[in-house]
Amino acid sequence: GDSVTQMEGPVTLSEEAFLTINCTYTATGYPSLFWYVQYPGEGLQLLLKATKADDKGSNKGFEATYRKETTSFHLEKGSVQVSDSAVYFCALSMNTGFQKLVFGTGTRLLVSP
């Protein structure tokens, strides 16, 4: 079945460091891809998305590019802030039927001043 694999955490960085969180997927077809962020004690918020190959999603300084050839959707940010500390989930949704979300296990990011 469809699945998402993302790097184990926690990822620990100093403020202003470069961030990469790896995400790869397995799907029969061409899914839409998402990154969600969960701040402590809160629900998930959509961070960015891409719906077809080579699309780049971006929001709040975060970017991810849909790479069909490597089945990847890595999340990057050039300079992280303490306020970016959260859990990040990669997810896919097939564009047929119910279009349910299939999530990775989440990667915790800790940014220190």
Added chain:
Amino acid sequence: NAGVTQTPKFQVLKTGQSMTLQCAQDMNHEYMSWYRQDPGMGLRLIHYSVGAGITDQGEVPNGYNVSRSTTEDFPLRLLSAAPSQTSVYFCASSLRQGIYGYTFGSGTRLTVV
């Protein structure tokens, strides 16, 4: 405020008790779903609905029941609580086209003792 509202935020149940987790959205979204979040497992789909009167099972439906009598509401019922149902539960909604992403509630933390 527009969005997905879940109640209660916290609940402790004894084994064998039943309860209903409430979920309401005011965005006129057709799709609604329930996920559970467990450490190291990401989010897993319990039940979902594509419109009033239509529900179906997700990955982990056993021990849970749902109904959708209105577009706005999608309650989740635990029939006879078990310790394995200790988890954080999230309700989510979206437009018919899942490519727009899902809006999540803030979650219900349930402990079954």
